[in-house]
Each structure stands twice: as C-alpha cells, then as structure tokens.
Amino acid sequence: MSTTQKIYFYPVWLRIWHGLNAIGILTLIFTGLSMQSSVESSHVLGFKTIVNLHNIAGILVTLSYFVYFVGNLVTPNGKFYIVKPKGFLKRPILQATYYAWGMFHGMKAPYPISEKRKFNPLQKYAYILVMYLAVPIVIISGIGLLFPEIIIDQVYTFSGVFVTAVFHSTMGFFISIFLVVHLYIASIGKSPIENFKSIITGWHEVH
Amino acid sequence: MNNRFIRLISILVLGAFLHTNAQSYQNAQHHQCLKCHSNQTYSFFNSVKGKEEKRLMNPYFILDTVAIRAGVHKQFDCTDCHSSEYGTYPHQSNLKLEPLSTCLDCHGGDVSFASYHFERIDEEFRKSIHYQKSGENFNCSKCHSQHTYVATARTSNNVLEIVDYSNKMCLSCHNDMKRYKMVSGHENPKLVQVHDWLPNQELHFKNVRCIECHTEVLDSLKVSHNILPKTAALRKCVECHSANSRLKASLYKYQNLQKRSEDGSIKMVLANESYVIGSHQIPHLKVASILIFILTMVGIIIHSSFRIFKKK
Numbered sequence: 001m002s003t004t005q006k007i008y009f010y011p012v013w014l015r016i017w018h019g020l021n022a023i024g025i026l027t028l029i030f031t032g033l034s035m036q037s038s039v040e041s042s043h044v045l046g047f048k049t050i051v052n053l054h055n056i057a058g059i060l061v062t063l064s065y066f067v068y069f070v071g072n073l074v075t076p077n078g079k080f081y082i083v084k085p086k087g088f089l090k091r092p093i094l095q096a097t098y099y100a101w102g103m104f105h106g107m108k109a110p111y112p113i114s115e116k117r118k119f120n121p122l123q124k125y126a127y128i129l130v131m132y133l134a135v136p137i138v139i140i141s142g143i144g145l146l147f148p149e150i151i152i153d154q155v156y157t158f159s160g161v162f163v164t165a166v167f168h169s170t171m172g173f174f175i176s177i178f179l180v181v182h183l184y185i186a187s188i189g190k191s192p193i194e195n196f197k198s199i200i201t202g203w204h205e206v207h
Numbered sequence: 208m209n210n211r212f213i214r215l216i217s218i219l220v221l222g223a224f225l226h227t228n229a230q231s232y233q234n235a236q237h238h239q240c241l242k243c244h245s246n247q248t249y250s251f252f253n254s255v256k257g258k259e260e261k262r263l264m265n266p267y268f269i270l271d272t273v274a275i276r277a278g279v280h281k282q283f284d285c286t287d288c289h290s291s292e293y294g295t296y297p298h299q300s301n302l303k304l305e306p307l308s309t310c311l312d313c314h315g316g317d318v319s320f321a322s323y324h325f326e327r328i329d330e331e332f333r334k335s336i337h338y339q340k341s342g343e344n345f346n347c348s349k350c351h352s353q354h355t356y357v358a359t360a361r362t363s364n365n366v367l368e369i370v371d372y373s374n375k376m377c378l379s380c381h382n383d384m385k386r387y388k389m390v391s392g393h394e395n396p397k398l399v400q401v402h403d404w405l406p407n408q409e410l411h412f413k414n415v416r417c418i419e420c421h422t423e424v425l426d427s428l429k430v431s432h433n434i435l436p437k438t439a440a441l442r443k444c445v446e447c448h449s450a451n452s453r454l455k456a457s458l459y460k461y462q463n464l465q466k467r468s469e470d471g472s473i474k475m476v477l478a479n480e481s482y483v484i485g486s487h488q489i490p491h492l493k494v495a496s497i498l499i500f501i502l503t504m505v506g507i508i509i510h511s512s513f514r515i516f517k518k519k
Contacts, residue, residue, distance in 0.1 A: 048404045104517045
C-alpha cells in the first residue's frame with residue numbers, strides 16, 4: 001500500500017473532450033435507437049425533437065473530435081496511441097488472457113499502467129479502432145446524411161443514401177458496444193469506481 | 208352502290224373535318240376559339256360606343272395550346288363539350304350558365320375505359336374530404352384539367368416526372384390562395400409549416416406524391432381518390448421505409464414502373480427492399496446486432512459474477 005503513487009494522467013483539455021464526447025455519444029445512442037424504430041417509438045420525445053437532438057449531438061461530437069485529434073497531435077498524449085510492431089498480436093492476447101483467466105488466478109497485470117504506458121495493449125487497440133476508424137466513419141457518413149444531396153446517387157444497384165445509412169448505423173452500433181465494454185472494464189480496478197474518479201479529477205493512483 | 212358511295216364520301220369528309228380540327232390546334236391563330244383564347248388580349252366591336260375595343264383576357268380563360276395538343280382530349284374540338292353557340296362572337300353572356308358535361312357523362316359505363324374504373328373512382332371520391340367539404344362543387348376537373356390532362360402515371364417511366372405531375376395537381380389549389388379560397392372559403396394552410404415534422408421535406412416532396420400519405424391505398428384502384436382528412440394522413444416513417452413498403456402498393460404499382468424494376472433501373476430503390484433508415488432495415492444485420500449485444504451482456508454478467516465471487 002505504501003507504494004501508491006499518483007500520476008496526473010488526464011489533463012484538463014482531455015477531460016473536457018472526454019466529457020463532451022460522453023454526453024454527445026450517449027445522446028446519439030439514445031436518439032439513434034429511437035429513430036431506428038421510427039416515429040412510433042418516440043413516446044417520450046417527438047420524432048422531430050429526436051432528430052434535432054441527434055443532429056445537434058452529432059455536431060457536438062464532431063467538434064469535440066477535432067479537440068481530441070488536434071490535442072493528440074500537439075500534446076504528448078498522442079504517443080500513448082503508438083503501436084509497436086513487436087508482439088503485435090501476442091501483447092493484446094496476453095492482456096485478454098489476464099482479463100479472462102489470470103486476474104482470477106493471482107496473475108499480476110501484464111501491462112500495468114505507468115507514466116509511460118497509459119493504456120494496456122488491448123485497450124490501446126480498441127481506442128485506436130474506435131477513435132481513428134469508427135468515429136471518423138460515423139462523422140463522415142453522418143455529415144452525408146445531414147446533407148443527402150452530397151451523397152452519390154447509386155452504388156452498384158443500391159441507393160447511396162441507403163448504403164451511407166447502413167454504414168452509419170452499423171458503426172454507431174459498434175461504438176455502442178464499445179461504450180458498454182469500456183464502462184465495464186473501467187470498473188475493474190482497486191475499487192469499481194476508482195477509474196471513474198480519475199477521469200473526473202485527472203489523477204490516477206498507481207498501486 | 209350509290210348509298211355506299213355517299214357513306215364513303217361522308218366518312219372522308221368527316222375525317223377531313225376532324226383532321227382540320229387537329230390541324231387548327233397545331234396553329235392557334237387559325238383556330239376559331241384559340242385565336243383569342245391563347246392570347247392575353249381580345250378585341251370586339253362595342254356597339255354602344257360604336258367602336259372597336261381591346262380588352263385583357265381573363266387569365267383563367269387563356270389556354271395553353273401546347274398542353275392541349277399533348278392532352279388526352281386533343282382529338283375533340285372546343286364545341287364538342289362547350290355550347291356550339293360559342294361560335295358567335297361576342298359570346299352571349301348566358302352561355303356561361305349552361306351546365307357542362309361531367310367526366311362520367313362520357314366515361315361512365317364505357318367499356319373502352321373499363322381499366323380506369325371511373326365508377327369506382329367516383330364512389331371513392333364521394334368518401335373523400337374534398338366531397339365531404341365541398342359536395343358537387345368539387346368535380347374531377349378541379350384536379351384533372353380536361354383541356355390538358357395527361358395520364359402521366361400510366362405512360363411515363365420517370366418516377367420523378369410522375370411525382371411532379373401528380374403533386375402539381377394538388378398544389379394547383381393547395382399552393383394557390385385564390386383557387387383554394389374559391390373552393391374552401393378560407394385561406395390555404397402553409398404547406399411547408401404543416402409538413403414541418405417531416406425530415407428532409409424537400410426530398411420527400413420531390414420523390415413521393417402527396418397522395419402517398421393522404422389517400423387510402425386500395426388494391427382495386429391505382430389511386431383510390433378517397434383523399435383523407437389531414438388528421439388521418441400517414442405519419443409513420445416505417446410505412447414506406449421498410450421491407451414491405453406502402454410505396455409498392457401505390458407509386459410503384461404502375462406496370463410501366465414494374466417493368467423498369469425488372470430491367471434494374473428501379474433496383475436502387477426496391478432491390479434492397481428498403482432504402483432508409485439504418486442497418487435494421489437489413490434483417491441479417493438486425494439479427495447480428497441483437498446477437499452481438501446479447502453476447503456482450505452475457506460476457507459481462509459472467510465476468511462480473513466471477514469478480515464478485517473471487518472478490519476482485
């Protein structure tokens with residue numbers, strides 16, 4: 001216990017981005033699911049309100065994505081996302097084994113976080129996929145659906161709007177699944193709320 | 208022999224006469240009626256003042272000669288429907304009071320028009336909000352101008368053209384204060400505001416007909432003609448935006464469009480069974496997404512039970 005050390009992991013800009021993104025994404029998931037089942041589903045809020053909320057939240061997430069993107073370019077935070085080719089698959093598999101089996105059998109965390117390593121390998125891969133693949137696709141396809149006239153009319157025999165809508169909601173679905181897993185794994189720590197405290201205060205305790 | 212000869216001559220003369228009529232539509236200036244009724248002005252001899260006078264033509268009495276030549280009644284002459292006494296000029300004022308033939312006067316019970324089901328249309332029309340509100344004052348010609356009507360939905364293979372033609376019939380009153388007020392007695396509702404709830408309003412207006420949502424869909428008629436009151440209008444996106452789209456039974460019911468769907472040009476709309484709103488419109492993706500979600504939740508429940516059990 002005496003080895004407990006506090007690291008200032010989450011600078012203010014990052015916490016602001018994370019907060020805005022959380023509010024935005026939660027709104028998008030709620031309104032997105034509601035729209036998926038169309039007008040009839042919206043007993044709480046009208047369809048039009050749901051659509052407006054979805055558009056506003058989409059713009060909010062797009063803007064906050066730029067904060068994230070630029071922030072990772074100009075601050076040292078970006079280096080935590082760099083993947084080393086060595087142990088490209090071995091490292092995340094080891095981490096997954098730890099979560100599935102090791103942590104219940106006295107195994108020590110294989111990649112404990114430190115000032116040099118903010119994310120374990122599995123976490124890093126998931127964040128890269130979500131933040132540099134899924135979110136940009138959702139943003140671009142979302143802009144397309146907001147201005148349907150810019151979408152190409154036809155992709156082979158399919159309507160361009162249809163293809164865009166399917167891409168948009170499929171990626172949105174994967175982001176939702178990521179969110180569920182993200183929240184759950186965040187509860188793995190010394191105590192279940194430890195990590196949630198950190199993302200609010202910025203300080204992370206390393207044991 | 209002599210009789211047959213006379214009959215043949217009369218047919219030829221009649222044919223030539225009909226031919227001249229058609230010709231005269233070609234050149235409005237040579238048509239006895241259109242030489243005035245295609246112009247902005249007309250002249251007449253004012254016998255009271257004893258001089259020739261020029262006046263502006265009532266804009267509602269100016270006819271579009273190009274549209275007439277394309278219309279379904281192009282082979283008829285004006286006095287086939289209007290009184291032959293219109294041949295005298297200036298016209299007698301009481302001619303306006305004469306009742307005109309209605310569509311059913313000619314088309315009712317006509318076997319050559321059986322496929323149009325004019326009687327059934329009349330039946331449906333009598334249930335419509337148009338008839339309920341205005342009664343006999345609302346007749347076919349309010350929407351289908353006898354002078355220029357073209358059965359676009361049956362002949363065109365361009366969906367956008369069909370939609371545009373159909374919507375213009377509605378808009379000719381619903382987007383025209385004077386015409387709307389003449390029939391209803393009050394001002395027309397502002398269409399853009401009324402349809403404010405509809406996402407991508409402009410795209411909808413361009414790609415589907417008003418009647419898609421504002422009439423009952425019937426299997427027995429192409430268009431039911433029972434225009435519903437606005438409270439009964441459709442407001443459910445999934446009615447069209449789903450695998451079993453309502454549009455298949457309405458807009459895409461026309462044979463001319465069905466043929467196109469076979470050769471692939473409409474496939475972009477219908478081949479994928481639906482065209483909006485998201486992945487749930489593809490049944491496999493819907494099932495996959497539900498499965499993935501359930502598996503994720505089961506994984507989390509199992510993992511967290513272990514954590515509670517092992518106190519981790």
